[in-house]
Amino acid sequence: MSLIVEKTGVYDLLVDSGRPGWRGLGIPPDGPADRTSWALANALVGNENACALEVTLAGPVLRADADLCCAFVGAPFAVRIDGGEAAIGSVWHLHCGQVLEIGTATGGLRGYLAVAGGFQVPQLLGSRSGVGPLRRGQVLPCLFRPVMRRRWREPLPHAHVFTAATVTLRILPGSYWPVVGPTVLNHIWTVAPQSNRMGIRLHGPANWELPHDLPSQPVCPGTVQATATGELLILGVEAQTIGGYPRIAHVIEADWDLLGQLRPGQQVRFEPVNLEDARRFYFALQNWRQQWVRRLLLTARPTA
Known part of the structure; x- marks a missing residue:
């Protein structure tokens, strides 16, 4: 059949x-x-x-x-x-x-x-x-x-809201967060059409100076990278294994389902959390599911 x-x-x-x-x-x-x-x-x-x-x-x-x-x-x-x-x-x-x-x-x-x-x-x-x-x-x-x-x-219940105009993603700050953190948090980002299972591109009014001649470093789903043009890249389930853009944060695994439902034109905000909370949110979602x-x-x- x-x-x-x-x-x-x-x-x-x-x-x-x-x-x-x-x-x-x-x-x-x-x-x-x-x-x-x-x-x-x-x-x-x-x-x-x-x-x-x-x-x-x-x-x-x-x-x-x-x-x-x-x-x-x-x-x-x-x-x-x-x-x-x-x-x-x-x-x-x-x-x-x-x-x-x-x-x-x-x-x-x-x-x-x-x-x-x-x-x-x-x-x-x-x-x-x-x-x-x-x-x-x-x-x-x-x-x-x-x-x-x-x-x-x-x-059927869902752990995420599909129709929300603005989605909040919880993140763990990365090594370059002190440089870009205020800009990332104070702006609303827009999902670009150039997004897919490999990664989600976010447009915003950012203007920052970050090193972009870095050697390639390990990345994984949820990694948030900052580009020289002021955009953000959030890596998805088909993410590459290494990347050269600065890694500024990581979307916690409890919010990865949200990443998979972001559509072009949707708006995104970020909310920093600590590692203990990220673990708690992850196990809560696992148990619920x-x-x-x-x-x-x-x-x-x-x-x-």
Whole structure:
């Protein structure tokens, strides 16, 4: 059984939990840009850490070649099955020949389509995460595992607000923070169109003098770099492993889901926190997410 790509979206990518352990060879960890939405979509159809489809801004048109169960969680996208509206955050039963159309996000940037059993594409370096977007005509194989679920009467929670005009990111100050900190905190930054899974570019009125002939240094998702032109770069899940721009701060891991939902034109503020608070926020998010995943898994029962 499979889904067939009738039409591609802006950027559709298969993602699982990622491929950690390869940074020494220059390979990023990858995985979902919004891990919470990815985990909740999977849990709705009875999966744990399965490969799902990440869609960005506007999604694809997919045709089912067999009956299957799926769910969509993330930014508020317009989703239709054979032309009829489908509610996100719930399980759908697609029948053979039906067409699933994922339209445009009205807030946020990314959403996740999970199928019961997960997409069964070949692994590369221990992960099913794709190394490129979907292609028209591509076949996405998945396991046959129908799921029965009692009616879900409450909206799925989110640890982030997709439609907020201004998003606050919590950061740990870096070595160059004393030079740029007041400027970074006293301005509102705007997400530039030149942003992707590798990094988010922020425009602002900054004007600073920083050394830019530095030797390359290790970087990772969440690293905030300052450019000579007064812009900020926040590295994402596909970040390179080294970089030469000054590292001024690091977005705490509890806010990485927010990074994955920032869309061009959205405004960003920064709030410094200490390491103890960053750890506390991280474990609070982990516990919250695990509780919801367990709760959803307990109410999803395979029928075959």
